[in-house]
Amino acid sequence: MENSAIKSAFLSQSKACTQLGSPFTAKLCRLVAENLPQTGLLWETVLNWEGDPGPSGDSVPLRVMGALHGLVVEGISDTLRQVYPPHHSNVSDAELWAIISKSVTDHTGYILDRMRSAPQTNEVQRAAVLVPGFMEIASQTGKREFVTSELGASAGLNLYWDKYQYQLGDVQWGASTSGTRLEPDWRGGQPDFSEISVRSRAGCDLNPIDISKIEFRQKLLSYVWPDQEARLQRSRSAIEFANGQKDLIEQSDAIDWLERQLQVAHKGAVHVIYHTIAWQYFPENSKRRGEELLEIAGRKATKEAPLAWLRLEADGKGDGAGLTLTLWPAGETKTIARGDFHGRWIDWIGW
16 A cells, blocks of 8 residues: 555544544654654554555554553553653653654554454443434334344443433433433434333444453553543443443344344334444445345334434534434435534434
8 A cells, every 4th residue: 555545544533633632642643644654564564554544444543543542551551651641741742753663663563463453432422422313213203112233332331322311402311320421512403302211232343342351441441542531531431330231242243243133023112223433344245235134124114113223424424423314114314413423512403
């Protein structure tokens, strides 16, 4: 792959990090772009990446950033920790790059191992964008009982969307005693908020994160940008809650798992298939197969057992990501909101 494509990927991610409120991660991505090409196994792997390295593809920059932060979170590199937040304010670009370069050389094996899998932020504040979507599903179907199936569930933090507390515009909703409070900026009108019960919940991931083990909790936190303490605190709170639950994330190819989930009709409840910033990581043939499976299942849906497909994904149609909803048996699809990739704001459109 041409150096320009890799540099462009890091610069694009740098811009995105700036827009998403992480100037430190933006700086790291910029420094990589400015200093490539470099010698060494890691940089050779980056420069010869097969596939789309950019933020809408394989997210190579975030794989590198997550691995570097992992060295800090896991206590592997004290040298790197000393230039990471909150100790980064007076560190020059030259000093930071020198320490990054040394860390890459010293811990090439660790970083390469981490880069084998896609980033798994499991951003819990995305649940704040999902919740009004679930409300719209309830309003449109008349069903207040849900069966939920999450694709690309990572550690399962967003399986428990109904267990957190929310301030959504002027509406409070959710579990008032939850230690995880989500309060995004709200724009536009609002759906009708109502009480919803979850009959059953399930999730799958190709590489699920087992948060019962400290090393996997650390891995999850390493994907949160190090200068965003509020995100880190929300993640810790949600991890603590999810770690006490009995639901398991099934290790499976998402589309194979989806096919199994769609075999059962749930009379009296709406079955919601949902995912957040996960679809882009699926191979193109998997996406096509998934859409076909949903269409086939949708044709079998009834008013008594409706099917919904809710997804928060990049669509290139405006700021943030589109919150798109398809409802069967009618089979209609609409973008009902736009949301920040990290759930910081919601621009509600409605059905």
